[in-house]
Amino acid sequence: MPSTYRRPLRLANPADRPHPTGRIGTDRPMGRPTAVNPPPPAKPTRKDALSNRERILTVARTALAESSSASLTAIAKQAGVGIGTLYRHFPTREALVMELYRHDIQRLIDRAPELLREHPPLEALRLWFDEIAHYGRLKYGVAEVIHAATNGGRDDENYAPFVRAIALLLDAGAADGTLKPGLDPEDVLLQLSVLWRIDPARGGEERARRILALVVDGLRAAPDA
Amino acid sequence: MPSTYRRPLRLANPADRPHPTGRIGTDRPMGRPTAVNPPPPAKPTRKDALSNRERILTVARTALAESSSASLTAIAKQAGVGIGTLYRHFPTREALVMELYRHDIQRLIDRAPELLREHPPLEALRLWFDEIAHYGRLKYGVAEVIHAATNGGRDDENYAPFVRAIALLLDAGAADGTLKPGLDPEDVLLQLSVLWRIDPARGGEERARRILALVVDGLRAAPDA
DNA sequence: GAATGAAGCGGAGGGCCCTCCGTTATGCCT
DNA sequence: AGGCATAACGGAGGGCCCTCCGCTTCATTC
Numbered sequence: 001m002p003s004t005y006r007r008p009l010r011l012a013n014p015a016d017r018p019h020p021t022g023r024i025g026t027d028r029p030m031g032r033p034t035a036v037n038p039p040p041p042a043k044p045t046r047k048d049a050l051s052n053r054e055r056i057l058t059v060a061r062t063a064l065a066e067s068s069s070a071s072l073t074a075i076a077k078q079a080g081v082g083i084g085t086l087y088r089h090f091p092t093r094e095a096l097v098m099e100l101y102r103h104d105i106q107r108l109i110d111r112a113p114e115l116l117r118e119h120p121p122l123e124a125l126r127l128w129f130d131e132i133a134h135y136g137r138l139k140y141g142v143a144e145v146i147h148a149a150t151n152g153g154r155d156d157e158n159y160a161p162f163v164r165a166i167a168l169l170l171d172a173g174a175a176d177g178t179l180k181p182g183l184d185p186e187d188v189l190l191q192l193s194v195l196w197r198i199d200p201a202r203g204g205e206e207r208a209r210r211i212l213a214l215v216v217d218g219l220r221a222a223p224d225a
Numbered sequence: 226m227p228s229t230y231r232r233p234l235r236l237a238n239p240a241d242r243p244h245p246t247g248r249i250g251t252d253r254p255m256g257r258p259t260a261v262n263p264p265p266p267a268k269p270t271r272k273d274a275l276s277n278r279e280r281i282l283t284v285a286r287t288a289l290a291e292s293s294s295a296s297l298t299a300i301a302k303q304a305g306v307g308i309g310t311l312y313r314h315f316p317t318r319e320a321l322v323m324e325l326y327r328h329d330i331q332r333l334i335d336r337a338p339e340l341l342r343e344h345p346p347l348e349a350l351r352l353w354f355d356e357i358a359h360y361g362r363l364k365y366g367v368a369e370v371i372h373a374a375t376n377g378g379r380d381d382e383n384y385a386p387f388v389r390a391i392a393l394l395l396d397a398g399a400a401d402g403t404l405k406p407g408l409d410p411e412d413v414l415l416q417l418s419v420l421w422r423i424d425p426a427r428g429g430e431e432r433a434r435r436i437l438a439l440v441v442d443g444l445r446a447a448p449d450a
Numbered sequence: 451g452a453a454t455g456a457a458g459c460g461g462a463g464g465g466c467c468c469t470c471c472g473t474t475a476t477g478c479c480t
Numbered sequence: 481a482g483g484c485a486t487a488a489c490g491g492a493g494g495g496c497c498c499t500c501c502g503c504t505t506c507a508t509t510c
Contacts, residue, residue: 046488047476048487072466073466082489082491083468084469084470084488085488085489086490087468087469088488093467184435187439191416191419197418207411210412214443215416217443217445218442219439220442272507273457273459274458296497297498306460308460308497309461309498309501
């Protein structure tokens with residue numbers, strides 16, 4: 001019987017909070033970029049580091065699947081690694097979760113242009129939203145992206161592509177006149193953040209769909225113009 | 226120099242979390258209701274309890290105004306009261322904040338019927354949203370209400386009236402055909418929860434207004450029906 | 451005014467988050 | 481092979497949240 005600790009889940013003014021910085025792979029003065037040399041989230045070069053990273057991810061995947069609020073301490077322990085190591089690899093909880101969802105998120109991002117090729121913009125947007133609503137993992141993935149970005153994390157790594165995907169859809173809709181022109185993709189992204197506040201147990205999916213439909217309607221061009 | 230603790234602000238599946246229960250005023254077997262006898266949030270009867278409660282509120286008001294994420298520990302200490310006492314009075318952080326915002330929230334709720342008397346429904350809804358966007362305190366107050374409710378708190382105490390206020394506006398709009406019929410007020414409330422994710426520092430107010438405008442448009446009756 | 455029982459107090463205790471930094475061990479170079 | 485610089489490790493430490501429960505102090509009764 002674990003404990004009865006109820007996770008904070010604070011509701012703080014974003015402006016209050018400092019912001020974290022990852023470190024792995026950054027210590028190196030980074031001589032001439034060898035080939036593929038993505039900045040902070042670069043995969044560690046040392047063998048032990050790499051294996052640790054994998055181990056953490058494996059453990060985290062199952063642990064977080066069971067209870068999305070599993071403690072990092074527990075994950076570290078179960079992965080046989082010090083808490084400091086976990087943080088070295090994933091400077092924030094979001095970073096860890098993001099890594100787990102990265103594939104799903106990326107697939108979602110890729111879907112935007114695909115859908116646009118197969119459907120008219122408005123329809124594409126609808127379908128895209130549907131995918132988000134349908135796959136719980138995507139919902140939480142999206143939530144993480146928004147969350148990280150909102151908290152001043154400047155987590156452009158994952159945030160920017162997402163915004164671009166939305167912008168793509170919005171622009172297409174603006175071009176053919178079905179959506180309002182000049183919409184801010186970040187506004188829309190923010191509206192999606194509602195999704196993770198929905199209790200999935202109590203008619204979650206249904207509610208999610210309803211709300212997304214409302215959002216789409218809000219984005220449509222005013223027909224009386 | 227305080228500390229560098231970065232508040233969790235977790236992003237957990239609501240279903241994972243147990244839920245708290247207040248206690249003050251509930252120990253008494255509550256004989257025949259004396260007159261005004263609201264259930265749990267009843268004001269304590271003992272003199273010391275009452276003064277403590279006031280003291281906590283006073284301290285909390287200024288502390289939270291300074292930094293919306295002030296620690297409860299600090300507040301308790303500053304109020305010259307044990308942490309246990311603080312929790313006895315306000316079983317959760319939301320409860321405390323809610324109490325501070327109670328007046329503002331109540332005023333906002335009261336505004337709904339007032340606005341409906343003075344304006345057509347759609348306009349009333351717009352104005353109501355404007356008030357939320359404009360007063361930061363309301364924004365955070367609203368956030369707390371939603372937050373508490375969303376976390377299975379069944380915090381009907383504050384949640385229900387709010388939902389009713391929205392329902393009022395929606396019904397009026399449905400009646401005169403400017404809003405969609407059959408809208409779920411809780412869906413709308415949930416959409417408002419976006420507001421507190423907006424960083425107030427970076428063009429917050431402007432963004433809030435934009436998004437609220439989108440929300441309203443989403444609620445409007447489809448003119449092509 | 452004393453007795454008494456329950457409301458209320460308060461802080462220890464368990465759990466978590468995250469940072470810091472002394473220690474370890476790996477990759478690379480000679 | 482041996483040495484070295486340093487990437488990476490890991491856990492102590494400081495801070496926070498929240499619960500539990502023995503002790504204190506009102507308020508009420510006699």
